[in-house]
């Protein structure tokens with residue numbers, strides 16, 4: 697089972713890899729670095745990438761890692777967007793874990809002119825929602841105690857009670873907002889790989905008060921969650937893929953890429 701985990705910042709990446717005893721580093725084309733952990737005797741290979749803040753950086757990083765793995769003949773079976781998040785009260789208080797049943801682009805669309813908002817779905821440009829596999833969501837929620845629901849992706853983090861209220865009305869099933877999930881999901885969908893979002897709540901969605909963010913607490917919750925997740929990933933059925941896992945351990949991904957003209 698090969699899992700790609702995409703975080704925004706290195707502190708989140710390190711919180712994920714801290715759930716396993718050791719890690720190795722693999723450079724990606726373009727200079728980003730995958731941090732690989734292989735917990736529990738090798739049933740799961742988990743590559744963790746800090747791709748940057750926001751949906752565009754997340755999509756670019758995830759797509760690069762997915763493409764490199766596919767070209768190397770070792771495609772991923774699952775992509776996870778992970779990190780800290782704002783939680784919608786009262787469903788997801790600070791310190792809680794949330795798992796997405798849906799990854800939703802909450803501010804990708806157009807203003808309607810009458811103060812309303814039209815999503816990309818309503819505009820006819822694809823879908824503003826990606827669904828996570830139901831069986832996996834249930835298993836992750838069971839193993840970690842995560843609150844399940846929609847996780848919104850925003851390019852502008854909410855900073856007022858008014859905006860928090862607008863989002864809650866538009867997305868009654870939302871439990872949290874982050875800034876990367878939908879971008880990661882778009883890259884996963886382009887590769888036909890299932891996606892999931894798992895976040896630990898560092899702050900409430902609402903008036904901006906960075907001093908009240910409990911980032912350390914959220915990062916520790918993320919580490920604890922991944923400790924319980926690796927066995928869940930190991931049990932998740934791999935999708936049929938073209939080609940097979942090489943089973944080899946190249947020092948870099950580049951080493952395992954096909955030789956041009958060879």
Ligand SMILES: O=C(O)c1cccc(C(=O)CC[C@H]2O[C@@H](n3cnc4c(=O)[nH]cnc43)[C@H](O)[C@@H]2O)c1
Pocket residue numbers: 704705707708748749750779780781782783850852853854873874875876898899900901911
């Ligand atoms: O300053 C630090 O030490 C630090 C450590 C880890 C992460 C951070 C971040 O600022 C991460 C930004 C990241 O977090 C997500 N996030 C968290 N709260 C919210 C929110 O209320 N609304 C939207 N996004 C949120 C988001 O995915 C950011 O990319 C700092």
